Amino acid sequence: MPGREKRLKQGNPWVFSNEVVMDAAAKALPPGSAVTLQSAEGQALGIALFNPRTLIAARLLDRDTAATLDAGFLARRLKRALSLRERMFDRPYYRLVHAEADGLPGVVIDRFGNVVVAQVNTAGMDLLTQPLLQAIDQVLQPRAVVLRNDSSARATEGLAQSVTVAKGSIDGPVKLVENGATFFADVAGGQKTGWFFDQRDNRAFMAGLAKRGLKDGPPRVVDLYTHTGGFGVQAAVAGAAEVVLVDRSELALSLAERAARENAVAERCRFVREEVFAAAERMGNDGERFDVVIADPPAFVKSRKDLAAGVRGYRKLARMAAKLTLPGGILFIASCSHNVEPDNFADQVRRGLADAGRAGRILRVSGAGPDHPVHPYLPETAYLKAMVLAVD
Numbered sequence: 001m002p003g004r005e006k007r008l009k010q011g012n013p014w015v016f017s018n019e020v021v022m023d024a025a026a027k028a029l030p031p032g033s034a035v036t037l038q039s040a041e042g043q044a045l046g047i048a049l050f051n052p053r054t055l056i057a058a059r060l061l062d063r064d065t066a067a068t069l070d071a072g073f074l075a076r077r078l079k080r081a082l083s084l085r086e087r088m089f090d091r092p093y094y095r096l097v098h099a100e101a102d103g104l105p106g107v108v109i110d111r112f113g114n115v116v117v118a119q120v121n122t123a124g125m126d127l128l129t130q131p132l133l134q135a136i137d138q139v140l141q142p143r144a145v146v147l148r149n150d151s152s153a154r155a156t157e158g159l160a161q162s163v164t165v166a167k168g169s170i171d172g173p174v175k176l177v178e179n180g181a182t183f184f185a186d187v188a189g190g191q192k193t194g195w196f197f198d199q200r201d202n203r204a205f206m207a208g209l210a211k212r213g214l215k216d217g218p219p220r221v222v223d224l225y226t227h228t229g230g231f232g233v234q235a236a237v238a239g240a241a242e243v244v245l246v247d248r249s250e251l252a253l254s255l256a257e258r259a260a261r262e263n264a265v266a267e268r269c270r271f272v273r274e275e276v277f278a279a280a281e282r283m284g285n286d287g288e289r290f291d292v293v294i295a296d297p298p299a300f301v302k303s304r305k306d307l308a309a310g311v312r313g314y315r316k317l318a319r320m321a322a323k324l325t326l327p328g329g330i331l332f333i334a335s336c337s338h339n340v341e342p343d344n345f346a347d348q349v350r351r352g353l354a355d356a357g358r359a360g361r362i363l364r365v366s367g368a369g370p371d372h373p374v375h376p377y378l379p380e381t382a383y384l385k386a387m388v389l390a391v392d
Contacts, residue, residue, distance in 0.1 A: 005039045008046070008060065012377040013100050015048065015058035027052045031158050032123030036065045049105060049124020053158055059105035059122060069128060074135035077103045082139060085111075085371055093176045094371040095197045100381065101373040106153070107132070110193040112174045112185060116142045117193040121153040133166055144168030146187050152302070163188060173255055179204045181237045183228060183259045186251065191298070196230065198368035198384050199296065202332070203234050205364065205388070209330050210235035210243075210292055217241060219291030222283070222324060224276050224317075229256030229269075231294045231332075236265035240292070246272045246279045280320040288324065294332045295321045301337035310337060311348050318352025322360075325391040331360070338383035345385045353391070364388040 004019035015037065020026065029035070031053055037045040037060070044065045048058040067073060081102045085094050096102075096116075097109035106122030116136055120126050129147070136145055145167040154161055165188070173184035178200055185194035210221050218241040223232030226245035233256065236243045243265075247253050253271050260266040272279055276297070295317050301310030318333055325331045335345045346365075353360055368384040375381060 005037075005045060007377075008037065010377070013060040013105070013375065014056050014378070015060070017052075017055055017057040020057050022052065022057070026050075032125075032127040034061075034069055034124065049122065051123045051157060054123075054156060059100070059124060061103070061105070061124075069131070071131040071134035071138065074104070074128065074132050075138050078109075078135050078139040084373075088370055091177055093178060093197070096371075098372050100378055101375045104132075106157075108193070109136070110195065110197060111140070112176050112187060112195070114141075114143045115146070115168075115170070115174045115187060116140060116144070117146045117148055117187045119148045119151055119193065121149075121151050121157065121159075123157040123159060126154075126157070126159055137167065142167065144170055146170060148187070148193055151192075173258070178230070179207065179234055181234050181259070182262045183230065183233070184255045184262075185228065186255065190252070190255075191227065195228065198336075198372050199230060199334070199386075200369045200371075202334070202366055202369075202386050203231050205366075206231055206292065206294060206330075206332050207234040207238040209388075210238045210240040212239075219329075220244075220289075221292040222246065222288075222290045222294065224280060224293070224295045224321065225297045226256055227252050227296075229259045231296060232256065232269065233259045233263055233265065235292065235294075236260065236268050237263050240268065242268055242270065244270045244272060244283075244290075246274060246276055248273060248275045277316070277320065280317075280324060284320060284323045289326045290324055290329060291326055292330045292332075293321045293325045296332070296334045297336075299337040300335070301339045304339055307339055311340060311344060314340070314345060314348040315352040315355065318349045319355040320352075322353050322356035322358045322391055325358070327392060329391050330363075331389045331391050332386065333389075334384065334386040336384050338380065340385070342385050346387065349387055349389075353389070358391050360389040360391040362387060362389055 031051040033050045035050040046063045048060045050058045096111045108119040110117045147164045150161045187194040218239045220242045221235045221240045222244045226232045226247045232243045232245040260269040300313040366386045
């Protein structure tokens with residue numbers, strides 16, 4: 001539409017449905033079709049993947065309209081992403097592709113050594129699945145590739161959900177190493193891709209705070225929503241005297257216990273299978289207090305309609321976590337809900353702290369690690385928000 005190409009020319013890779021001429025021919029295109037974008041004056045703007053049924057109608061792939069969308073094209077994108085990760089990490093455990101920021105709209109690829117897990121969440125990239133698998137094989141030569149196409153985001157694009165092993169076989173949890181500790185990911189049946197690489201740097205920071213307590217000797221730590229033990233086990237490895245790991249998932253806790261044994265810290269870890277709010281309330285009523293409290297919940301706000309209830313959940317979690325924190329202790333709290341703005345999240349944490357009758361100081365505000373880059377024109381995709389507070 002006239003004048004609507006300005007954002008695209010400036011560098012934004014998304015074109016919304018009200019920015020294109022949605023005539024009968026456009027509406028008839030199959031979701032995911034590769035199209036050439038043009039200005040109202042006929043200037044070629046780039047090649048994109050088009051879906052006439054979604055709010056984001058076109059996702060730019062390349063400014064070169066002569067580009068051929070084949071395995072070679074995708075392999076070049078993977079090699080670029082791989083080169084960047086290999087500069088940052090000395091071991092092959094990281095997010096290799098983070099969607100638009102790595103030039104592959106809606107595609108997430110996590111690497112667990114010689115096992116690769118991919119999510120394809122847009123109609124256009126779904127049509128390119130086979131060339132993508134060929135590119136992965138060419139660039140990484142993995143022994144196994146899992147397609148975790150079970151994200152709710154696929155429904156928005158009109159895609160079915162499934163989990164398939166596209167190459168090799170998976171006979172159980174896959175080993176990974178993070179910050180010097182060993183863990184196990186259920187890449188075929190766990191949450192998302194089986195592990196959350198985005199919290200790597202935050203786990204390292206909190207592990208550093210688990211070396212020394214408020215009194216002489218190492219601290220006590222509680223890890224709420226521990227999942228497979230990323231925060232809690234690393235705290236124990238760093239020297240925490242006792243770590244209580246809480247999650248309602250039996251499978252996740254079993255992998256956390258396995259990690260604790262693998263890292264020779266099981267005797268200092270206590271595993272509690274319970275709904276977190278109930279566990280936090282019970283521990284608070286029992287007078288349990290900790291030097292370090294970690295609260296890393298799943299997304300409370302999965303869509304805009306959940307916003308009001310979800311932000312109340314973050315406020316409640318902050319209140320309960322603050323009550324578990326010793327005066328002078330450290331509280332870590334995070335949100336992975338992309339629908340919750342950073343200012344709103346920070347406000348709920350402040351309110352929760354006040355509800356608990358506590359005060360504090362913000363020591364650190366952070367997001368995801370560098371293997372989760374953010375496209376400069378899509379700041380809203382910086383979904384992870386984390387705060388570390390010293391609680392008085």
